[in-house]
Amino acid sequence: MKKIFTALAFVLLVSACGGGGGKPPRNLDNACSIVSQKSGWLKSMKAVQRKWGIPVHVQMATIHQESKFVSDARTPFRYAIGVIPMGRQSSAFGFSQALDATWKEYQQDQRRFSAKRDRFSDAVDFMGWYMDGSSDRLGISKYDARNQYLAYHEGRTGFARGSYNKKAWLVRVSGAVADRSEMYRSQLIRCGKA
Incomplete structure (x- = not known):
């Protein structure tokens, strides 16, 4: 009986630590x-707002558009003749749909290799x-979800x-991101979470 209880406790501990990381929250409209x-x-997100000045609502609206809050989101496959897989549309991956090269640039610039x-x-x-870089280089307000999204995407x-x-x-999508941000x-x- 003790072995069963120990095994059950271990399974519960492991599942609690996992936190359902890949599972998006329910009700993405709230x-x-x-x-x-x-x-x-x-x-x-509040730490990012303090560090980079990007409001929580702008972050959330962009993540919603990019990945619908799915941790391991990827772009769809491309197919030749409608059936032969030719690889993914891009290297975009994760919550932010960051491309491989841009992610590496971030890791190097911020020295965040892990x-x-x-x-x-x-x-x-x-x-x-x-x-923040788009704000500095392009003059886009950090509160401007529409143009921040366009610079992020393009x-x-x-x-x-x-x-x-x-x-x-894309212009329609950027408008939807701005509406969702608001x-x-x-x-x-x-x-009371703002």
Whole structure:
């Protein structure tokens, strides 16, 4: 009986430590629900807000668009002739959908070589670092979710060239990110988490 109890306690301990990292929160349309389910996430996002100046609601809206809060999100596969897999659309991975090269640049610049794209605290720190750079180099307000998202998606060079102007779908998406950011901001104020 003692062995069974010990084994059960071990399984419960391991599952508690895992925290369901890859499982997104329920009700992604409610910022208060998200941060109540994932309390450590709010702490991480507030740390990013203090360090980089990127508001929590802008971080949340961007993560929602990029990964729907799925830790190991990846881009879809490309197919030749509709059936032969040709690899993924890009190297984007994790909560922030950071590309391999940009992630490596962040790790080197911040000397955070053990940072992981599927660890929430690392993903939001990356996002804060990138958006802070976009603010410095492109003059985008840290509160401007729409243009921060466009620079995040297109890269700073693409944003500066206005590459998004040829992508009506992306302009619509950036508007949706801005709307979600404002929705999250209002919700966080109402529940006292702003």
